[in-house]
């Protein structure tokens with residue numbers, strides 16, 4: 001596979017999202033401010049971490065980036081192309097060059113579809129011929145450490161880590177410039193986590209894909225990210241180069257996240 005589309009920075013500006021919930025006729029509706037104006041940039045070929053505790057708005061942000069959800073306000077652009085902005089048409093998800101991998105590799109694979117059909121689905125929708133799809137699927141399965149022969153198998157024949165490789169293949173087959181991994185290793189055993197993290201590092205080297213790595217676990221950020229943005233309550237509290245943020249956190253919340261992970265502090269002390 002050739003190096004994928006590169007050279008464009010993804011720029012998100014002041015993204016806002018609230019969820020309104022009706023509480024029946026007699027109580028006022030409640031509102032959750034999931035994102036309160038989030039801005040950041042993801043550069044070509046970098047691994048950009050988004051870290052924060054459960055409920056801080058990470059998945060909402062991911063869904064907005066990939067086009068599964070609309071923002072209330074803000075803009076997203078890639079190079080000189082606007083992907084969404086007030087009063088401009090939103091670019092369909094497939095053309096954004098952004099693909100997503102979800103947390104649960106069991107829930108996100110259709111058990112009735114063969115691995116080959118799962119991975120090829122986006123290509124089939126895009127109208128690619130069967131012969132071309134088969135070739136691209138074989139290539140992509142090899143890229144994620146599976147074999148072309150795995151295409152004829154079904155998801156139940158694979159372990160959790162292998163299933164997550166299938167999900168990553170399904171995303172990569174569309175040749176995205178940006179891959180979003182939303183808690184993509186959080187459900188896996190530590191040793192399997194390491195294998196997937198190493199595979200993501202290897203993919204970045206081999207195909208130059210940028211990765212937006214979303215996690216609640218700052219030790220994972222420490223392992224693979226180049227830069228990191230810390231989110232608390234729908235707001236960015238701190239961002240910068242990974243080493244700068246982890247070694248010299250300026251924000252109280254960032255310090256708390258770091259001190260909650262004994263291995264980071266102990267490794268840094270050695």
Ligand SMILES: Nc1ncnc2c1ncn2[C@@H]1O[C@H](COP(=O)(O)OP(=O)(O)O)[C@@H](O)[C@H]1O
Nearest residue numbers: 019032034052053054055056057058059060061
């Ligand atoms: N579809 C939705 N309807 C109502 N509230 C939602 C919805 N999705 C997320 N939320 C709320 O928005 C906030 C952020 O959620 P989420 O983005 O899933 O956080 P995270 O991924 O960081 O755990 C939470 O308070 C959550 O309850």
Ligand SMILES: [Mg+2]
Nearest residue numbers: 058059060183
């Ligand atoms: Mg989430």
